[in-house]
Amino acid sequence: MNTPSTAKSPKETLQGGAATPEVQTFDPRHFHAQAHDALNNPQIRGNFRSAMDGLMRKRRDVFAEWDLETLRQLGANVRARALAKLPDLLEQLERNCQANGIQVHWAENGDEACRIIRKLCESRGARRMIKGKSMVSEEMHLNAHLEAAGIEALESDLGEYLVQMAHETPSHIIMPAIHKNTGEIADLMHDKTGIARTLDADTLTAAARAQLRERFLTADVGLSGVNFAVAETGTLCLVENEGNGRLTTTVPPVHIAVTGIEKVVEHLQDVAPLYALLTRSATGQPVTTYFNMISGPRRTEEHDGPREVHLVLVDNGRSRIYQDDELLDTLRCIRCGACMNHCPVYTRVGGHAYGTTYPGPIGKILMPHLLGLDATRDLPSASSLCGACGEVCPVKIPIPDLLVRLRKESVGEGRGNVPGAGVKRNAKEVAAWKSWQWVATHPAFWRLGTGVAGRFRRLSPGHLPPWTDYRVAPKPASKTLHGMMRERCRTESDS
Amino acid sequence: MTPVKLYPAKPEKVYLFGTCLIDLFYPEAGMDVVHLLEREGVEVIYPDDQTCCGQPAYTSGYHDEARAVAAAQLDLFPEPWPIIVPSGSCGGMMRTHYAQLFADSERQAQAEAVASRVFELTEFLVHVCHVRLVDRGEPQRLAMHTSCSARREMGLAETGPQLLQQLSNVTLVEQARAAECCGFGGTFAVRHPEVSAAMVADKGAALEAAEAEHFVTSDCGCLMNIDGHLQHERRALRGEHIASYLWRRTA
CATH class of the missing domain: 3.40.50 (Rossmann fold)
Structure with a gap:
C-alpha cells in the first residue's frame, strides 16, 4: 500500500529538473498515529469540516424535490441485478467492446494490470501518458510502476494534478485535493510552477489549464477510468466536470480505459438512474459538465479520436468479494464519495489518516479485501456505527452491517473467507467477552454483581483510561433498577 | 426503516x-x-x-x-x-x-x-399512548440529542422532539449538526478514544452554542458520553434521559 515511489516525478520538466521528494505515504497500519496527527492539525480539521459541510448541504438541496428513497432503491436494484449476472455481463461486455473495436484485456491483480498498461505503452514507443481521474489506477499504483519504466504519467484532473505536484496521494475519491484550501493551493502552484501567488481560483485554474493543455497535445497515451461499462452496447461511460476526461480519451492516439470488473451494468437505460444518483450524491450537481460515452476508436471516415482504444478489466480481489452473498453488496458502489462526506470520523481525520486508496466508510469495507484484515486491522473498528454512510449511500450498501461483518471476521467468528480473518482474536479479549456472556446469562449473578457494584459505588474506579481522559467515569447507582423494581413489588404486595 | x-x-x-x-x-x-x-x-x-x-x-x-x-x-x-x-x-x-x-x-x-x-x-x-403532556416546569431552553440508532436504525428522529414540543414552557432549540453522532459508539469510544473525544467535544460545543440550558437524550450511552465529557471539562450544561425530564416536568 502506498509504496514509496522511487521514480522521478513527471512534473520535473515543469519544475526545471529539481530533485523530487518521495510521494508522501500513509499506511493503514498507522491509522491511530495518522488520525492523531490529523486531529491535532487545525488546518486539516478546518478544511475537511467546511468542505464536508458544503457537500452535505449541496446534496440535501439537490435531492430536495426528488423521491430519493425510490431512486436509491432503483439504483440498488440496478447494481444488484448487474452483480447477479456479473460473469455473463462481463463476457457480453467483452464481445460488444470487441465488436466496437475496443481491445479488451483482463488483469487478475493490480500488478498484472500495470504490466499490461506498461507493455501497451512500450510496444508503441510511448513515453508520455496523460491521465484522467482513475481510482483503480491509484489502487494499483500505476504511476509509480510507469515512472520506474521511464514513462511519465501526468494527472490532468485538477485535484489529482495538485496532489501529484505536492507528492501526495488523494485524500478523497472525488475531490483528491480536498485537504488543501485555496491558500495552500496558491502556495503550491507558486512554488512548483512559478506563477504569481494569487488566491483567485479562476487565475489558478487558468494557469493549470495552460500547463496541461500542451501536455494533452503531446501525450502518446491517454488513460482514463470508467464509471459505467455498458454490457449490451460495449460503451464506456465517463463522468467528469473539467473536460480533461474528454481530452484524455480523444486527443492522444491511444486511449486506455482501466476499471474494476464490478463497474459493468447490463443495459444502457441502467445508466440513467445511476448517473442521476452519482452526480447528486457526489457533488450535489444535477448533471456534470461532461458525460462521455466511448464506443470505440476513430472510424475511417472520422477526423479525430484515438486510433486505438483498450479496456483493462481489473479483478484485484473483487472476485473473492463476489463469492460471499453478504460482502457482495460492497461491489454495488458507484464511487460517489457521499459516505465519506457524511462520515463524522472521516470529517475529523481526513482521507490520508486511513492510509488506503479508498478512505472513509467505503474504504473501511473495501480495503480489508484488497490488503487483508491484518494490514487494515484498525479500520473496521474505526466507526461508531452511526449509520450516516448507509443512510446516504445511493445504492443502499448496508455499510454498518458490513463493518460489523468485518469485525466478526477480524475476531475469528465469521466465515473465515476474508484475508487475515481472525487477526484480532486474542485470549484476553475472548476471555473478557466469555465472562460477560456468563454473567449476562446468569441473572442471579447479574443482580448480585450489579447490586454489589452499587453498594460499593464509592470504590468504583474514577480513573478508567482512555474513557476518563475525556469524560468522567460513570458511577454505579446505589440501587439498580432491578433492586428498585423488586422493592416496589414488595411494597405493593405489603399494602 | x-x-x-x-x-x-x-x-x-x-x-x-x-x-x-x-x-x-x-x-x-x-x-x-x-x-x-x-x-x-x-x-x-x-x-x-x-x-x-x-x-x-x-x-x-x-x-x-x-x-x-x-x-x-x-x-x-x-x-x-x-x-x-x-x-x-x-x-x-x-x-x-x-x-x-x-x-x-x-x-x-x-x-x-x-x-x-x-x-x-x-x-x-x-x-401508541398518544400522550398529552401538561408542563408544570419553569421556562427553559432545551436541546435534544437523538441517538443515531433511534434516528437511523429505528427511524425515530421525530418522536422525542414531538413529546418535548408538548411542554408549553420549554423552548426546544436545535444544535448545529444535530443528526451527527456524539462519538459514543459503544466500544468505539475505547478503541478509538481520540476520534471519539473529538466528536463528543464538538457535540458538547454545539449544544452550548445553541444556548441550551439543559439537554436530554433517549439513550444512556450518548448521555454518559456527552454529559460525562461536559462534566470532565467542568462545563455547566447537564443532560438527562428524556424519560426523567418528561416525568419531572409533568408529575
Missing part, C-alpha cells in the same frame, strides 16, 4: 426492558419510564431475569457471545405484550439485529416475534 408502520391500540400491559446502562447507572430514569407508562394506564411488567440485549458483543464482532446473551432475553417475554425499551440502540439491536443473529436457527421465529413487539419509549408514548 419501515416505510409504513401500523401501531397497535394501547395495551393494558407492557414489558419493560430496562437496558443494562439504566439498570446499573441510571435506574431513576428506568423508574421514570415506569411512572410515565403507568400514568397512561398501562401496567408495567419488569422481567427480573433480564440483563443485557447483547449489543456490545454484537457490534464488536463477538456474535457467538452476543447470541447466547440475546437468547437468554428471548424467553422473558412470553405474553404478546409490547416490549418497551428506553433506548434507541438497545431497541434497534432487538428490533433489527435479533432477526439477523438468529437467522436460520431454531430461535428464528421467536426472535422475529420478539423483534416485532419492540418499541422505543418515545415511539410508544407518541404513537
Whole structure:
C-alpha cells in the first residue's frame, strides 16, 4: 500500500529538473498515529469540516424535490441485478467492446494490470501518458510502476494534478485535493510552477489549464477510468466536470480505459438512474459538465479520436468479494464519495489518516479485501456505527452491517473467507467477552454483581483510561433498577 | 426503516426492558419510564431475569457471545405484550439485529416475534399512548440529542422532539449538526478514544452554542458520553434521559 515511489516525478520538466521528494505515504497500519496527527492539525480539521459541510448541504438541496428513497432503491436494484449476472455481463461486455473495436484485456491483480498498461505503452514507443481521474489506477499504483519504466504519467484532473505536484496521494475519491484550501493551493502552484501567488481560483485554474493543455497535445497515451461499462452496447461511460476526461480519451492516439470488473451494468437505460444518483450524491450537481460515452476508436471516415482504444478489466480481489452473498453488496458502489462526506470520523481525520486508496466508510469495507484484515486491522473498528454512510449511500450498501461483518471476521467468528480473518482474536479479549456472556446469562449473578457494584459505588474506579481522559467515569447507582423494581413489588404486595 | 408502520391500540400491559446502562447507572430514569407508562394506564411488567440485549458483543464482532446473551432475553417475554425499551440502540439491536443473529436457527421465529413487539419509549408514548403532556416546569431552553440508532436504525428522529414540543414552557432549540453522532459508539469510544473525544467535544460545543440550558437524550450511552465529557471539562450544561425530564416536568 502506498509504496514509496522511487521514480522521478513527471512534473520535473515543469519544475526545471529539481530533485523530487518521495510521494508522501500513509499506511493503514498507522491509522491511530495518522488520525492523531490529523486531529491535532487545525488546518486539516478546518478544511475537511467546511468542505464536508458544503457537500452535505449541496446534496440535501439537490435531492430536495426528488423521491430519493425510490431512486436509491432503483439504483440498488440496478447494481444488484448487474452483480447477479456479473460473469455473463462481463463476457457480453467483452464481445460488444470487441465488436466496437475496443481491445479488451483482463488483469487478475493490480500488478498484472500495470504490466499490461506498461507493455501497451512500450510496444508503441510511448513515453508520455496523460491521465484522467482513475481510482483503480491509484489502487494499483500505476504511476509509480510507469515512472520506474521511464514513462511519465501526468494527472490532468485538477485535484489529482495538485496532489501529484505536492507528492501526495488523494485524500478523497472525488475531490483528491480536498485537504488543501485555496491558500495552500496558491502556495503550491507558486512554488512548483512559478506563477504569481494569487488566491483567485479562476487565475489558478487558468494557469493549470495552460500547463496541461500542451501536455494533452503531446501525450502518446491517454488513460482514463470508467464509471459505467455498458454490457449490451460495449460503451464506456465517463463522468467528469473539467473536460480533461474528454481530452484524455480523444486527443492522444491511444486511449486506455482501466476499471474494476464490478463497474459493468447490463443495459444502457441502467445508466440513467445511476448517473442521476452519482452526480447528486457526489457533488450535489444535477448533471456534470461532461458525460462521455466511448464506443470505440476513430472510424475511417472520422477526423479525430484515438486510433486505438483498450479496456483493462481489473479483478484485484473483487472476485473473492463476489463469492460471499453478504460482502457482495460492497461491489454495488458507484464511487460517489457521499459516505465519506457524511462520515463524522472521516470529517475529523481526513482521507490520508486511513492510509488506503479508498478512505472513509467505503474504504473501511473495501480495503480489508484488497490488503487483508491484518494490514487494515484498525479500520473496521474505526466507526461508531452511526449509520450516516448507509443512510446516504445511493445504492443502499448496508455499510454498518458490513463493518460489523468485518469485525466478526477480524475476531475469528465469521466465515473465515476474508484475508487475515481472525487477526484480532486474542485470549484476553475472548476471555473478557466469555465472562460477560456468563454473567449476562446468569441473572442471579447479574443482580448480585450489579447490586454489589452499587453498594460499593464509592470504590468504583474514577480513573478508567482512555474513557476518563475525556469524560468522567460513570458511577454505579446505589440501587439498580432491578433492586428498585423488586422493592416496589414488595411494597405493593405489603399494602 | 419501515416505510409504513401500523401501531397497535394501547395495551393494558407492557414489558419493560430496562437496558443494562439504566439498570446499573441510571435506574431513576428506568423508574421514570415506569411512572410515565403507568400514568397512561398501562401496567408495567419488569422481567427480573433480564440483563443485557447483547449489543456490545454484537457490534464488536463477538456474535457467538452476543447470541447466547440475546437468547437468554428471548424467553422473558412470553405474553404478546409490547416490549418497551428506553433506548434507541438497545431497541434497534432487538428490533433489527435479533432477526439477523438468529437467522436460520431454531430461535428464528421467536426472535422475529420478539423483534416485532419492540418499541422505543418515545415511539410508544407518541404513537401508541398518544400522550398529552401538561408542563408544570419553569421556562427553559432545551436541546435534544437523538441517538443515531433511534434516528437511523429505528427511524425515530421525530418522536422525542414531538413529546418535548408538548411542554408549553420549554423552548426546544436545535444544535448545529444535530443528526451527527456524539462519538459514543459503544466500544468505539475505547478503541478509538481520540476520534471519539473529538466528536463528543464538538457535540458538547454545539449544544452550548445553541444556548441550551439543559439537554436530554433517549439513550444512556450518548448521555454518559456527552454529559460525562461536559462534566470532565467542568462545563455547566447537564443532560438527562428524556424519560426523567418528561416525568419531572409533568408529575
